Structure formats: structure tokens, C-alpha cells
Amino acid sequence: MTVAIYPGSFDPMTHGHLSIIRSGLVVFDKLIVAVLRNPRKEALFTVEERVEMIREELAGAGDVEVDSFDGLLVEYCRRKNVRVVLRGLRAVADFEYELQMANMNRHLNTEVETVFLMANDAYFYVSSNLVKEAARLGGDVHRLVPPGVARRMTERLGPPRTGA
Numbered sequence: 001m002t003v004a005i006y007p008g009s010f011d012p013m014t015h016g017h018l019s020i021i022r023s024g025l026v027v028f029d030k031l032i033v034a035v036l037r038n039p040r041k042e043a044l045f046t047v048e049e050r051v052e053m054i055r056e057e058l059a060g061a062g063d064v065e066v067d068s069f070d071g072l073l074v075e076y077c078r079r080k081n082v083r084v085v086l087r088g089l090r091a092v093a094d095f096e097y098e099l100q101m102a103n104m105n106r107h108l109n110t111e112v113e114t115v116f117l118m119a120n121d122a123y124f125y126v127s128s129n130l131v132k133e134a135a136r137l138g139g140d141v142h143r144l145v146p147p148g149v150a151r152r153m154t155e156r157l158g159p160p161r162t163g164a
């Protein structure tokens with residue numbers, strides 16, 4: 001059975017993340033979606049809220065576990081006894097950063113391999129940061145995130161002031 005860990009901030013989860021999870025389940029038997037606890041990044045949602053939103057969205061989606069972790073990803077992989085990390089690739093801008101991360105992780109633990117799946121073209125430009133930025137300014141982002149996420153964003157940031 002091949003298991004992969006899909007790590008990230010997921011603040012919040014978007015349809016882009018969901019499409020990577022769907023594709024990941026075609027390639028792997030099981031996925032562990034792992035929300036990184038990163039005290040250095042200011043977040044809109046707590047890790048617990050993010051885990052809950054992802055769980056809600058993935059209920060019945062196949063063999064997916066949702067978890068959180070802190071510290072080094074490769075250490076988390078060791079603890080979970082998983083050797084594959086799944087990441088999504090969007091624009092060229094992702095490439096440089098992802099390449100560095102993958103190489104650093106390989107340096108830290110030669111047993112862990114990173115596998116990349118290409119973003120669905122419908123969500124190629126969708127990032128959690130841009131979604132938050134637009135919503136903070138009153139933009140309607142409900143088509144870019146799952147309904148549960150859209151609802152919580154409205155609760156936190158107020159309703160959109162533009163039609164979409």
C-alpha cells in the first residue's frame with residue numbers, strides 16, 4: 001500500500017488543494033493531508049479550524065486522513081512511517097521554491113521522495129493567500145473554495161461586496 005503525505009498550510013483549503021487530493025488518490029492508495037503548525041506565519045484560521053474544514057470537505061472522499069504537525073516534515077514522515085511527500089505545482093513561481101524544499105528534504109532524509117502533481121488549469125492561479133487577500137477587500141471568492149470554507153470566510157471577514 002503506497003501512502004503519501006500532502007503537507008501545507010491550507011489557510012484555507014481551496015479547490016486547487018482539492019484537485020491535488022483527488023489526483024493524489026488516483027496515484028496513491030492513501031493520503032495523509034497534514035496541516036503545518038507554523039507559529040511564524042500569521043493565519044486566518046487556527047490549525048484546528050483548518051483540520052475541521054478539510055475533514056468536512058473530504059468526508060467520503062476515499063482513504064484520506066487529516067492531521068497536523070509541527071517541526072520538520074521529514075521527521076513527521078518518519079513518525080508516520082511514510083516515504084512519499086505529495087506537493088502541487090502551479091505556476092513557474094512554485095517551481096523554484098518547491099525544488100529547494102524537495103532537495104532540502106532529501107538532504108535531511110534520503111528515504112523521503114517528493115512527488116509533484118500539476119495543478120488543474122482551472123485553479124492554476126488560485127492560492128490561499130490570494131483568496132484571503134481578495135476576500136479581505138470584499139471580493140467574492142466562493143467559486144474558488146469549498147462551500148464550508150466560503151461560509152467561514154464570510155463569518156470571519158464579512159460578506160463579499162462584489163457579485164461574481
Ligand code: ADP
Nearest residue numbers: 007008009010016017020087088089119123126
Ligand atoms: P504551503 O504554505 O506549504 O505552500 P499551501 O497550503 O499554500 O502550503 O499549499 C500546499 C501545497 O498545495 C503546495 O504544494 C502548493 O503548491 C499546492 N497548491 C496550492 N494551491 C494549489 C492549486 N491551486 N493547485 C495545485 N496545487 C496547489
